[in-house]
Amino acid sequence: MCSFSGDPEEAGLSFMEKKLAEYKCDTNEAIKLKLVRFAEDIDDDSTTFNPEFSHQIFGDDEVAFGYKGLQILLYYSAGNLSTMFRVQYSTKVDDKFDSVQADDVETKIREIIPPGFCCGKDDFMSLLEKEVNFKPFGSIIHSYNIFNEEAGEEITYQIYKADMTCPGFREYHERLQTFLMWFIEMASYIDVDDERWDYFLVFEKYNKDGTTLFATVGYMTVYNYYVYPDKTRPRVSQMLVLPPFQGEGHGAQLLETVHRYYVTSPNTLDVTAEDPSENFVRLRDFVLAKLCQNLPCFSSEKLLEGFSQEMVTEAQQKLKINKQHARRVYEILRLRATDMGDPEKSRAYRLDIKKRLVGPYKKNQREMAKMRRCLKPEELTNQMNQIDLKTQHEQLEESYQELVGEYRRTVERLAQV
Template structure:
């Protein structure tokens, strides 16, 4: 007789039942330490997103389901465990989610299911793990009187030990970036920035992962200054996520000849669009300023490479970090003094100019405020021209007005944080 499923107790929210902890040698008895509410509140987190893993962010077929994901803070060595009170076993229904199979396919092949063995690895890794790749910079956090230093390293998938390390940390892309996806580790054009916390404990340095950023480098070789400018303008007009046809053709031609591509990437005349693909600060290090420090490092890194023509960010959610960092940099360089609307610049520079103009704008001056309002609306229209041209003029004006009010409010909030 088939089992009739009617009780909602068999369904649960996948975000709520997946629990993530980062374990270091100081709290490696965290399972026994669950009674310590401070420790638990600091070290346990839930995903922000899991709908790409479990449909509608729901797991069906279990009662009191608990999914435990533990990561060694240094090496990201992974423990994976699943417990529940009851599971629907009737073979006549295919509604039951296979939690272990689904998640195991997304985790590294070397994940551990024995917690005692995992704790041993945590201790060993804390004593022996060192970051991989080339050290780019280091920094300290303001108002932090500890001896903690944060170091940033650059790695590629050819860097020794990095490919295995990346397989352990990439699950956070699905958990903390909406519509995030795994990147192709066999692709040559990825660079990854890694942030590590460096602590001196009893004369021994330990490293804990703070966050990471993946960047994809689009290479193209313009033959003339005019072509180079056209390529960049076309790329920007087509959005952040896709190359235009000309760039795509150049890139594909390079892909047909790997040897030629290697020659191009070593050529100082080549142009590069550096596209920030994924940007993650792990949850227990958020709201401490690490995102800004990482972005500043990436920006300085790009400035030092004469081949990089443009730095492209992945989404609007990244805009606040980028806007704050860019505004501080431009003000330090006194690049925004004496501005009057309208000003013709590329999108990111234009946003920074708009923020500076708004902060110094006298809204009681109707002429100045109208000029500012029209400049912002013109940028929004140019950026979304294809979509806006599909609606009536009346609707278009209404959408632009609504968008302007939203942007103005967003800028006002950001100005308060500068």
Template sequence: MAAIQLMKSVLEDYVCKANDCIQIKLVRSESDVFDDSKGFQPEFTHQLFGQNENIFGYKGLKIQLFYTAAKLTPYLNKVCTSEIKKNMFDGVQADDVLKVISDKLEIPIVDNLDKFIARIPEDADFTPTGTLLHSYPKESDDTTKYYEIYKNTIDVPGFQEYHKRLQTFLWWYIDAAASYIDDDDDRWMYFTLFERYMVDGKKQYALVGYGTVYNYYAYPNRIRPRISQVLVLPPYQRQGHGLAFLETMYNDFRADSDVLDITVEDPSDEFVRLRDYLDCRNCMSLPAYVKDKLPQGYNDDMAKEALEKFKINKKQARRVYEILRLRVTDHSNPEEMKAYRLDVKQRLNIPFQKQKSDYEKLKKVLKPEELTAAMEGTGTQERQDTLETWYQELMTFYRQVLERLAMA
């Protein structure tokens, strides 16, 4: 038993956290290859290494996943101070970490550093594919940097092959990206964001972000774009690019008469806040959302104007109303806050009203003991507690949006 415990203790020293030992890098020049400050880490690794996000079999492990900044030519390598060999611990083997990554990425990978460095100058010939939708400057460290946003479909020459490399970032930064999207489906739209910079008087590009949108059918002859994924890479986050990216998508959808409204698929909390901010900022200009009308409650004019002007769907329009009403509510006035709280909770209570209807139906077909089991956890106190939790969570989100609106 003691020997087993000792072996277990020794083997635990060979467990590494995948998020900590993977370094991703966008390389513009040979000097970037050796500059650790250019690297950044993944946000998620469970989709490759399991829920614990562990890699077994190494000490001092460093995994280098480098891309040339424009063409995204990839290089993959690992270094470590110690690695378990097959004959060390009764045949226990280290994870074949490079194979796990290369199999998941499903693209040709350069495994020789000199060959990778030789490929870097090829980026000078890169030009983004697709339609240029928007370009904008950003001030940074007393210099002005320039950015461009493009829209592609999969049949744009050269884009399908580029997309195979582009989508590999999803494994590291989009939770639950269980598989690549079907790029043979022509209902997908793709948006790319690049930094444009000059080298020896010639334009060059570096990837900043990537987004995908699926055009769902909307009866009888419209489409309903659903934003699936939006990613701004870590070196460019917290700089306003997410807002510029989303606003450009919105403007493109709104210019299309076939688009009914805009939806979002399973958004992250950060994306929810970004979307709320943009929609609130836009709706503040609408007559239905003026300060004097908000305390009177949500109405059809709000939904209609948000849809017609900004293609905001009804559910999101209601959320925008709640945020903007909170903005004009006097928080020091108990009566105003009570009226606001009751208004929001009335909406939150809708699922429980459905449960009440279901209860009446079940009463007719279930025995008393079966009915009790079916409705467990839906009593008055449980419902009130749940509503209060939902309400407080919303207030946290809403206040963050209002703080950003106040700084705009």
């Protein structure tokens, strides 16, 4: 459970420092998260999961000082996310050493979880019994099935669009967004009083004692930016599939459903994302390529002729995809349509991609030309050393290989659809 921060046997540490080092705990290990459907889940370690991050609460070191055997329990009912919060430990530093204070772990957690949680198992069991009354918020916009090998059957999932006018949704969202702190590195809470926010929620339907209940799977928030004179640009802000459901395809279902939702709106210019992570970019590559592959302008014949304005126009008009994303989709689908074992076709593809990637390097060359006219010889030599052409070519090749590696993964995933 607890891990040392540094080696307590390290030379130079006093006896007291060595002892105190034993009271440092890795908060990513100490925090125990759980989505509870059945009473037996509470004591089932296999249903527990840990955060990826805790630095926003416990600092860059992600360490809590002052405890041995520290456990920070955050248990949620699967649907309504009714919460049990409890801190427990075997030993606290205050009991052993004078004038040494343990971190106030409880206060730190209380700052990010909304009021209304319980602290005892019996109270949580009472909340769990009320799950039968929980129903998803908003209106259903998509339903899909995924075969679950463990259960040996297809599981039904539903995606809903909700807003703050839905009774109980504001309080539910306050509980749901606490997961952001543990799984999105630079997460922050949004201003829910701003009516430009849209909320999309994924739920699993499951059976408990013959009754259909719903479990929270994940969600997405989208902000509708105004674009002069009469358009909006929906921008994905937050997207999270909860850990027990990751790797099952829910992210792709959610993103595609949300994209299709905005496509039906004549006022939508295009759909974008705010500061997307690498994982989100991979997901978007797959979803947009899947959507575009059936457009006439993205046929194999057209792809091999090169990127065109026709692709930009059709992707924007029919799927609300902007030029930058349309170009990336083109490169992915052209890779799939190209026989890379043919030297001539492979070379044509490579040159086409590098022609786009070379833009920043050409800018550097133009800057070098300006410097030749303006700088003294010794200053020019110094700058030339910083903009070495050989290095640029190596970086360009590295960028190309890295990009094609990403594209190949997307092509492989498309083949599995």
